[in-house]
Amino acid sequence: MVEKLTSVKNARVKEWKKLQTRKGRKQQGRYLLEGWHLVNEALQADRGLHELIGTKEELAAHPDIVARFKEVYSVTPAIMAAVTETVTPQGIMVVADLPDLHQVATDLSGAWLFLDRVQDPGNVGTMVRTADAAGFAGVVAGDGSADLFSPKVVRSMQGSQFHLALYEGDLKKWFEDVKQAGYPVYGTQLNPAAKDFRIVTPQGGFALVMGNEGRGMSEELLKQTTANLYIPMRGQAESLNVAVSAGILMFELADALNG
Amino acid sequence: MVEKLTSVKNARVKEWKKLQTRKGRKQQGRYLLEGWHLVNEALQADRGLHELIGTKEELAAHPDIVARFKEVYSVTPAIMAAVTETVTPQGIMVVADLPDLHQVATDLSGAWLFLDRVQDPGNVGTMVRTADAAGFAGVVAGDGSADLFSPKVVRSMQGSQFHLALYEGDLKKWFEDVKQAGYPVYGTQLNPAAKDFRIVTPQGGFALVMGNEGRGMSEELLKQTTANLYIPMRGQAESLNVAVSAGILMFELADALNG
Numbered sequence: 243m244v245e246k247l248t249s250v251k252n253a254r255v256k257e258w259k260k261l262q263t264r265k266g267r268k269q270q271g272r273y274l275l276e277g278w279h280l281v282n283e284a285l286q287a288d289r290g291l292h293e294l295i296g297t298k299e300e301l302a303a304h305p306d307i308v309a310r311f312k313e314v315y316s317v318t319p320a321i322m323a324a325v326t327e328t329v330t331p332q333g334i335m336v337v338a339d340l341p342d343l344h345q346v347a348t349d350l351s352g353a354w355l356f357l358d359r360v361q362d363p364g365n366v367g368t369m370v371r372t373a374d375a376a377g378f379a380g381v382v383a384g385d386g387s388a389d390l391f392s393p394k395v396v397r398s399m400q401g402s403q404f405h406l407a408l409y410e411g412d413l414k415k416w417f418e419d420v421k422q423a424g425y426p427v428y429g430t431q432l433n434p435a436a437k438d439f440r441i442v443t444p445q446g447g448f449a450l451v452m453g454n455e456g457r458g459m460s461e462e463l464l465k466q467t468t469a470n471l472y473i474p475m476r477g478q479a480e481s482l483n484v485a486v487s488a489g490i491l492m493f494e495l496a497d498a499l500n501g
Numbered sequence: 502m503v504e505k506l507t508s509v510k511n512a513r514v515k516e517w518k519k520l521q522t523r524k525g526r527k528q529q530g531r532y533l534l535e536g537w538h539l540v541n542e543a544l545q546a547d548r549g550l551h552e553l554i555g556t557k558e559e560l561a562a563h564p565d566i567v568a569r570f571k572e573v574y575s576v577t578p579a580i581m582a583a584v585t586e587t588v589t590p591q592g593i594m595v596v597a598d599l600p601d602l603h604q605v606a607t608d609l610s611g612a613w614l615f616l617d618r619v620q621d622p623g624n625v626g627t628m629v630r631t632a633d634a635a636g637f638a639g640v641v642a643g644d645g646s647a648d649l650f651s652p653k654v655v656r657s658m659q660g661s662q663f664h665l666a667l668y669e670g671d672l673k674k675w676f677e678d679v680k681q682a683g684y685p686v687y688g689t690q691l692n693p694a695a696k697d698f699r700i701v702t703p704q705g706g707f708a709l710v711m712g713n714e715g716r717g718m719s720e721e722l723l724k725q726t727t728a729n730l731y732i733p734m735r736g737q738a739e740s741l742n743v744a745v746s747a748g749i750l751m752f753e754l755a756d757a758l759n760g
Contacts, residue, residue: 364623368742377735398742405737440756476636476755478664483627483657486748489741493749496735497699 244301244314250324254315258295258325258337264389271340273391274325277332278304283401285310290339297322300333311336327393340391341403343383343410350423351447352379353496356413358463359386359454360484366390367398368485369452373406376492377500379447380407382416386454413451417466420449427451429467430491431458439471439491444499452488503560503573509583513574517554517584517596523648530599532650533584536591537563542660544569549598556581559592570595586652599650600662602642602669609682610706611638612755615672617722618645618713619743625649626657627744628711632665635751636759638706639666641675645713672710676725679708686710688726689750690718698730698750703758711747 247255260266261274272292275284278300284291285307294301294311301308301316308314322331355373360366366388370381383390390408409416417427425447451467453459464470473482473490482490506514519525520533531551534543537559543550544566553560553570560567560575567573581590614632619625625647629640642649649667668675676686684706710726712718723729732741732749741749 368745371738372741372745374736375732375734375738375741400738402736402738473634473752475634476759477633477661479630479634479659479661482631482634482748483744485742486627486631486745489745489748490752493732500735 244308244316247315247317247321250321252321255317255321255325261337262327262393264392267340267389267391272337273340273396274335274393275338275396276326276328276335276393278334280396280401281307281334281336283404284336284338287404289341289404292337292339294334294336295322295325296334328397341408343390343408345409347380347407347409347419349379350420350425353377353447353492353499354379354420354449355381355488355492356416356427356449356451357381357383357387358413358451358459359384360452361386361388362455363388363392363394364398365455365483365485367395367400369488370395370399370406370408371402372485372489372492374402376496378406378492378496380409382409382411382413384411384413384416413463414466416449417463420447421468423447425449426468427466428495429459429464429470430472430487431464431470432472433470436470436472439473439494442469442471442495442498444495448495448499450488450491450495452484455484503567503575505575506580507577509580511580514576514580514584520596521586521652523651526599526648526650531596532599532655533594533652534597534655535585535587535594535652537593539655539660540566540593540595542663543595543597546663548600548663551596551598553593553595554581554584555593587656600667602649602667604668606639606666606668606678609679609684612636612706612751612758613638613679613708614640614747614751615675615708615710616640616642616646617672617710617718618643618716619711620645620647621714622647622651622653623657624714624742624744626654626659628747629654629658629665629667630661631744631748631751633661635755637665637751637755639668641668641670641672643670643672643675672722673725675708676722679706680727682706684708685727686725687754688718688723688729689731689746690723690729691731692729695729695731698732698753701728701730701754701757703754707754707758709747709750709754711743714743
């Protein structure tokens with residue numbers, strides 16, 4: 243059944259709009275995915291999907307996908323623009339359940355990425371996507387990091403939230419759990435004792451911590467790492483973009499872990 | 502001598518504003534660098550600097566740097582906002598000569614990054630910065646790539662334009678020159694004949710080509726490469742962000758070349 247909506251003041255439209263904010267997402271326990279690529283990823287993962295919302299044209303173009311949803315809303319471009327943040331809305335979106343980001347991870351083997359106050363949503367989303375590509379088990383966004391389900395992060399993750407485990411929480415606690423399980427926690431900060439990232443050989447698992455864009459990792463957490471890694475620079479650039487560094491480190495460490 | 506400007510309609514202010522556009526930059530042969538970090542990088546490189554433009558507060562806070570400029574303009578926040586594109590202007594900028602992006606590179610040894618229609622300015626700037634960090638000799642932005650000196654690219658490059666050579670032009674011609682010099686041109690595209698990026702061992706030099714964000718490399722250029730490389734994925738992500746891929750490839754290939 244397709245229901246038509248024409249007013250941006252409709253009660254449902256107002257609820258969807260609230261999903262742009264962290265508060266709205268927490269209250270409803272849901273978030274928005276925009277574009278056919280993400281709608282398809284969500285369908286494949288088959289985890290708690292609700293309303294499919296599209297313009298008349300987009301819905302008409304994909305009857306097979308529309309048929310898989312119980313609740314379908316045909317909306318005007320004005321409603322689409324009001325609900326999404328994007329400059330050029332793609333004309334299709336779906337409301338999905340937020341995963342439980344505070345459950346307890348029982349298996350800490352494999353590769354984990356920890357984000358210590360990484361604030362740019364594009365960086366956070368790109369790192370989740372890269373962690374997925376590198377075969378990581380999960381990503382933990384420490385307190386003070388960008389919200390994992392903000393529209394910008396969701397756009398950059400490109401569906402990787404369906405491929406690995408995502409958590410939010412106090413990294414101090416996570417450090418303890420990883421070390422308790424017998425795996426190293428690798429910080430990333432240039433200091434006299436830091437090790438070239440190419441020489442470590444984790445066995446069975448590890449956690450890699452990336453810090454804030456401008457300030458790096460917090461002092462308190464740095465003290466709790468097993469070792470700190472650095473990427474030797476050949477040129478004159480003072481630093482690398484955090485998502486680029488994370489990519490270089492994740493692919494190298496995943497190789498070292500897997501053999 | 503510090504000259505005060507208070508009107509956004511001042512002729513000089515209008516000229517500076519034009520530097521936001523490609524046309525304006527070409528006409529004046531100059532571009533804008535914003536923020537103290539970039540002003541310092543430009544001073545260190547000491548290549549064709551012109552007006553230093555700042556708010557009263559910023560100029561007063563750095564008399565030593567101000568003393569190094571012949572032309573200094575004290576402007577209102579309104580003028581600053583009119584000239585820069587940034588949401589929160591940093592209150593200081595400098596006008597610098599554009600380098601000659603079409604000169605002929607005589608030495609093609611070492612590592613080179615070629616950009617085939619990479620369109621996002623943030624990606625282009627981040628890749629130049631990463632190429633600098635990886636010790637690359639230069640970057641060539643092929644036709645259809647983002648302008649290397651647009652404000653967004655300049656922001657993301659973080660001063661790396663002063664550390665390596667930058668060029669613009671027809672990549673077909675550059676491919677020929679690199680191959681003529683005896684070095685391989687590595688494309689990046691998943692195809693049945695592509696090689697794992699970790700197994701190549703360039704001698705003396707190479708060029709790495711990164712393609713467009715959505716469409717990859719152009720068919721025509723792909724046919725002209727020496728070999729095509731791919732990054733094996735362990736997870737389920739379909740692809741990597743182009744700046745992240747470039748970072749992984751550049752650091753690995755620089756190691757293979759130098760080590």
